[in-house]
Structures are given as structure tokens and as C-alpha cells.
Amino acid sequence: MDRISQLPDELLLRILSLLPTAKDVVATMVLSKRWQFLWMYVPRLVYDDDSYQGIDYGRFSRFVDRSLIFHKAPVLETLHFKLGKICGAGDVHVWIRAADKCSVRELIIEIDFSSSVTQATLPRSLYTGCSTLVKLKLDNAVLVDVIFSSVSFPSLKTLSLLEVKYPGGDGFVKRLLSNYPVLEDWDVERCPDDNVTIFTVKVPSLKILSLRTLSFRVNDDAQGFVIDAPSLECLDLVDHAGGFCVIESDMPNIEDADIDVTYHLPRKILSSIASVQHLELCLLTSKDAYPLGSIFRCLTHVKICTCEVEWLNLLMRVLNDSPKLRDLKLEQYHPLRADEPRPCWNEPSQVPLCMLSSLKTVEWVKYEGTKEEKEVGDS
Numbered sequence: 001m002d003r004i005s006q007l008p009d010e011l012l013l014r015i016l017s018l019l020p021t022a023k024d025v026v027a028t029m030v031l032s033k034r035w036q037f038l039w040m041y042v043p044r045l046v047y048d049d050d051s052y053q054g055i056d057y058g059r060f061s062r063f064v065d066r067s068l069i070f071h072k073a074p075v076l077e078t079l080h081f082k083l084g085k086i087c088g089a090g091d092v093h094v095w096i097r098a099a100d101k102c103s104v105r106e107l108i109i110e111i112d113f114s115s116s117v118t119q120a121t122l123p124r125s126l127y128t129g130c131s132t133l134v135k136l137k138l139d140n141a142v143l144v145d146v147i148f149s150s151v152s153f154p155s156l157k158t159l160s161l162l163e164v165k166y167p168g169g170d171g172f173v174k175r176l177l178s179n180y181p182v183l184e185d186w187d188v189e190r191c192p193d194d195n196v197t198i199f200t201v202k203v204p205s206l207k208i209l210s211l212r213t214l215s216f217r218v219n220d221d222a223q224g225f226v227i228d229a230p231s232l233e234c235l236d237l238v239d240h241a242g243g244f245c246v247i248e249s250d251m252p253n254i255e256d257a258d259i260d261v262t263y264h265l266p267r268k269i270l271s272s273i274a275s276v277q278h279l280e281l282c283l284l285t286s287k288d289a290y291p292l293g294s295i296f297r298c299l300t301h302v303k304i305c306t307c308e309v310e311w312l313n314l315l316m317r318v319l320n321d322s323p324k325l326r327d328l329k330l331e332q333y334h335p336l337r338a339d340e341p342r343p344c345w346n347e348p349s350q351v352p353l354c355m356l357s358s359l360k361t362v363e364w365v366k367y368e369g370t371k372e373e374k375e376v377g378d379s
């Protein structure tokens with residue numbers, strides 16, 4: 001222990017930041033005089049109410065209150081709450097106020113899914129009390145509706161909203177966005193009863209966007225996304241439940257895209273990302289995948305999922321329209337659509353240009369030698 005105690009403060013604080021929870025960090029104060037005040041300067045604190053199970057609720061919240069009040073680091077890099085086992089979001093407003101005093105850069109609030117706490121409604125102070133935040137991640141919480149009077153998150157660059165519910169509906173989601181003037185990276189994972197029909201993303205500064213709706217939702221043609229993000233460089237769109245995605249402005253800087261959707265008419269999506277270099281595709285349709293005559297001039301890497309009936313025709317279209325393609329990967333990354341007949345392989349009348357000039361590698365993951373696979377492989 002003593003050899004460790006001789007290390008400089010800075011290094012010890014880094015070590016303390018690696019401890020799993022704030023409880024462990026604070027416990028080090030009893031080690032010796034050298035450690036007595038060190039915990040107050042640790043830049044990363046994780047409060048996990050799971051470690052207080054079996055003890056009364058008040059003890060956990062008092063512990064959080066006190067340790068935040070005594071905290072003295074000029075900047076708290078990460079403040080992470082894992083709640084739901086014994087504690088709802090009831091005290092979060094007090095902690096957010098304390099957190100603002102410590103200039104928190106990254107705030108994470110995760111509510112346990114198996115939680116007995118019915119709803120974790122986050123307090124309104126979240127919008128006004130965290131002016132220094134650069135990263136915000138909310139998991140399984142409820143974001144209440146508010147009337148924003150001014151920009152609430154002037155420095156926020158990264159936002160993750162996982163399984164969040166929005167009682168304010170579509171309109172609130174739209175308004176929420178005008179509050180992030182420098183947001184660059186936004187990650188949304190929607191949950192079945194989030195009370196949003198059309199999820200609008202309109203952020204001029206956005207570079208990375210990930211929107212996911214998984215298939216446990218009932219397929220609903222009225223549900224969808226609207227994207228207006230002209231600076232986007234990376235788009236990850238996974239929607240197995242919605243009906244559409246409207247892209248309102250071209251995205252000339254797109255480099256990477258993963259489009260995995262069960263829409264019947266996805267054609268506008270691919271034509272808005274014509275500059276893409278790395279592309280992953282899983283689509284229901286090949287004919288309506290993108291407008292006739294589109295060329296992917298920059299596309300060098302493509303991965304196509306083979307779970308859908310139309311994958312082969314989609315592959316042929318993409319090969320024909322991608323003159324610079326270098327790497328091709330085929331992989332079935334969803335279960336097969338069981339009862340639909342698989343497509344027939346029609347020998348193409350012409351060899352796609354990229355196969356003669358640029359194509360270097362073809363990888364087929366989990367190739368099983370079925371008849372369909374063999375026919376494609378042979379030609």
C-alpha cells in the first residue's frame with residue numbers, strides 16, 4: 001500500500017477513477033491520512049443503487065448527496081447513475097444541481113429495466129442545470145415536456161437517447177433539437193411505447209447519426225423518421241418497424257452508411273447519400289432500392305445481407321452501379337424469411353464493370369454451399 005501512496009496525486013486519481021462505484025472510491029478515505037481527501041478530487045463517479053440493495057433507500061440517496069457536496073474536483077469528467085433497483089428518478093434533480101456545481105462533462109443516467117420503480121421521469125432541471133455537459137446518455141427514462149426559453153445544452157456534442165419515452169410526443173422531439181447548437185453525434189434507440197409517430201432529426205451540425213427501431217414493435221406504416229442533417233458523415237439507420245424515412249436535404253459528406261430497413265419504398269435514402277464510400281445494405285426490395293441511373297462513384301466497400309428474398313437482385317444492381325467497388329462482403333445477419341421462395345439466379349448478360357477493373361476481394365460469411373449460393377459463386 002505504501003509504495004502506491006507515494007505516487008503523485010494525479011496518478012492516484014486516475015487509479016481511483018477506475019474503481020467500479022463511488023462507494024469504493026469514498027471507502028479509500030479510511031486507508032490513511034494520505035488518502036483522506038483524495039476521493040474528493042476523483043474525476044469520475046459511478047453511483048449504483050444496486051450496491052445498496054437490502055439497505056434502506058435513504059442511505060443511498062444520502063450517500064450521493066453528501067459525496068457530491070464534498071466533491072472538489074474543478075471538473076467532473078463523468079457522473080454516472082445506475083438506478084432503478086431501489087431508487088427512482090425522484091432525487092435526480094438535487095443531484096443534477098450538485099453536479100452543475102462540479103462542471104460535469106459527461107452525464108449518464110441508466111434506469112434498470114427490471115426495475116420495480118414504475119417510471120423514471122427525469123426532472124426539468126436536466127434542461128437547465130447542466131450547462132457544461134459535452135456528453136449526455138439517458139437509458140430507459142422519461143423526458144418530460146417543457147417550453148424551452150433558451151438554449152439548454154450549449155456545449156453538448158454527443159447525445160444518446162436509448163429506450164427513452166417522450167410524453168410530449170412528436171412536437172417535443174422536434175423542439176428538443178433546437179437546443180443543441182453544436183451537437184455532432186446523436187444515437188437514438190426507440191422503444192415500443194415512446195409516444196412518437198414521426199421522429200424528426202433536424203440538426204445542421206450533426207456528423208454522426210444512429211437511429212434504431214427494432215422489430216419487437218408492430219410494423220406501422222405511419223411511423224417513421226424525418227432527417228434533415230446536411231453535414232452528416234455517418235448514418236446508421238436500422239428500422240424494422242416503421243414505414244418510411246424521409247431525407248429532407250442532400251448529405252454530400254456521407255462516407256459511411258448502414259441502411260437496414262423494412263420499408264417498401266426506401267428509394268430516396270440511397271439517392272441522398274450518393275457520396276458514400278462504405279455501405280451496408282439490407283433491403284426488402286431491389287427495384288425500388290434507389291432510382292434508376294444512380295451511380296455510386298465513391299463506393300469502395302459494400303456489405304449486403306442475404307436474408308431477404310431480393311438480395312441477389314440488389315447485389316447485381318449495386319455491382320453495376322458502383323464502378324470503383326473494391327471489397328464485397330455477403331453475410332446473412334438476420335434470420336431468413338422462412339416461408340418465402342428464394343430468388344432464381346439469372347446469369348447476367350454483362351459482367352459488371354467493377355468486377356473487371358476494381359474489385360479485389362469478395363468475402364462470403366457463413367457460406368453453406370446451398371444451391372443458390374453455388375450458382376452465384378460459380379459465375
Ligand SMILES: *[C@@H]1O[C@H](CO)[C@@H](O)[C@H](O)[C@H]1NC(C)=O
Nearest residue numbers: 166167168169170171195196
Ligand atoms: C403522447 O403525445 C401527445 C402529444 O403528441 C400527448 O398529447 C399525449 O398526452 C401523449 N401520451 C402519453 C401517454 O404520454
